[in-house]
Amino acid sequence: MFNCKKDSNNSENNYAYLGGEIMNPNSDFVILSKADEVIDTIKLDNRNRFLYKINDLKEGLYTFYHGGEIQMVLLEPKDSLLFRLNTLEFDESLVFTGIGDKKNNYLVNEFLENEIQEKKIFKFCQLNPDTYERRVDSLKALKLDKLNTFKAKYGTSPLFDKIANANIDYSYYSSKEVYPFVHHGNNKAEILNSLPKDFYNYRKHIDYNDVFFKEHNHYNSFLRYTVNNLSLRGHLKHSSDDDVFKRSSICYNLDRLKIVDSLINDKAVKNELLYYFTANHLSKSNNSENNEMLLNTYLDISTDEAKKTEIKRFAASLNNLKVGASFPDIKIVDYKNSVFDVKDLIKSPTVICFWSNTYYNHFKESHYKLDELKEKYPEVRFIVINIDDFGSERPKTSLKENRFKFKDEYQFKNPKESIEVLAIQPMTKTIVIDKYKKIVYSNTNIFSMGFEEQLLGAINRK
Incomplete structure (x- = not known):
């Protein structure tokens, strides 16, 4: 991908190069850090590549961050390390070449x-x-x-x-x-x-x-x-x-x-x-x-x-998400760029789930599970929200590639603010709401053994 030449001007040879190519990028930059200190934010070029020289290298473990994913690299003096990865399988696709690749x-x-x-x-x-x-x-x-x-x-x-x-x-x-x-x-x-x-x-x-x-x-x-x-x-x-x-x-x-x-x-x-x-x-x-x-x-x-x-x-x-509380005011956007308030969509028992490209396996498994639940409980509406903050094209591509339907699929209009209001942690968090727009369960999980029993309870509420 790159040709890294030895820097003859650096007499101490206390430097290293780190570069790479990112397929299906989640953003247009990579953040490089060591311990708690951010070294630099590095822009990707128009081919989704970057090359960065670290001067006055402190040998050891460095962290590169991209689109919610983190990986560590070991850098020692005069390393010239290149990597290639696909964000859809971040760790599994990561391969290094160059000086320092084997370790x-x-x-x-x-x-x-x-x-x-x-x-x-x-x-x-x-x-x-x-x-x-x-x-x-x-x-x-x-x-x-x-x-x-x-x-x-x-x-x-x-x-x-x-x-x-x-x-x-x-x-x-x-x-x-x-x-x-x-x-x-x-x-x-x-x-x-x-x-x-x-x-x-x-x-x-x-x-x-x-x-x-x-x-x-x-x-x-x-x-x-x-x-x-x-x-x-x-x-x-x-x-x-x-x-x-x-x-x-x-x-x-x-x-x-x-x-x-x-x-x-x-x-x-x-x-x-x-x-x-x-x-x-x-x-x-x-x-x-x-x-x-x-x-x-x-x-x-x-x-x-x-x-x-x-x-x-x-x-x-x-x-604020206690049982019996009203669902908060949250704006979401569908993949035709129409904006809705979540509460306006709740007219029957409703399940709200979340996903991110960062947790790609969860994205796929949760959608398979939701397809099963939708078939078993047609009286329930399942609203699925992507929480990422890098536009609609990447989530749209993920849905298309896996042949998931776009019906009831949304993104947050204001991701950072909405994630905080709904306290989305962990990613498996699921919210169940009754037909009166009241919270029945604020933090359940569609994969838990008792979830369908909880769902039936919400359906039968009077």
Whole structure:
């Protein structure tokens, strides 16, 4: 795609090139950053390509962001790295060429293989602890063999070795931390007591404030699983839930914030975890009293003023979507550019769903599911809204390519404002409204086991 020449004017050779071609772009730019610092916003040319030189390179992991998708690259001095990707299959289509390609292709492939492995891990979790441990130990050994073969064949830097080994270690640790939650049965105390005494011995050597890895997916997943697990053990000591553990318990969710506060010292790592756990609970809970308690605890502990403001607004939006409340004033646009107020379209029981090209698999699976529901419940109107903010052509193309009908398909007229008002998090969020334009369920999911029962309840409301 590009010819990157060695820069003879840079005597220190402390630079790297990053370039690429993006098929089906969601926007006309790429954002490049390192840690929390944005380096530059890079425009795509008329062929959807870019080339960027990083001077005074700080070797390490860099992040490039495009249209809601994020991927990391490892850059070291004199790398000249090019990539090609299709946004419809962002990670799966990503391929690197040029100087530095082999190490980055290895890391991307390892990331994709780990996603596949996670499904195996969930199945293995139903095994007894000793058998499970042998299985995950075997998976780790295979990964280490593959890494050692790669190192012997291509030669690698200490920095690459550090990152590649950390990927394997933190993935392995995560598989240990998740076991009590995925293992069948609600008696979590019994499951924890059945674990070998050395099952979590690696915790003695963990750095829970590793600034180098704080932007890294494997490390962050491990931290979340660990906080869940440590909170579980503490929660069970003072829980009144008898033998049945409930993730939605306010006691457990408060315990998670306290564990984060006591375990993590680095402000950036701590604030991110506090926000994640608080927003996650608020988005799923309908108990306003408990939500207020958790929110106040978060506000007391967090030192990130921007995130505190953000989550207060998120909580306020959720509060306005209570059962029995009127659906808010939201303007939407169909694919003929006609503008409507959502409330004007509600004349019967109505289901409102959302999708984004960023979550392409969800887009397809949710539309297949909606087609089934529309056939079973013809008396219900299903309004489907694309939340993206990059025009109508891309969503229109996605619908056409997958042969989905345009009937009752819309986009937000003001995406950012509407997403905030409707507190759309997670993407699976579904709102059910009765024929009187009153909210019946503000945060359900068309894929949940009880959804059709909820739908029947909305249909039969008098």
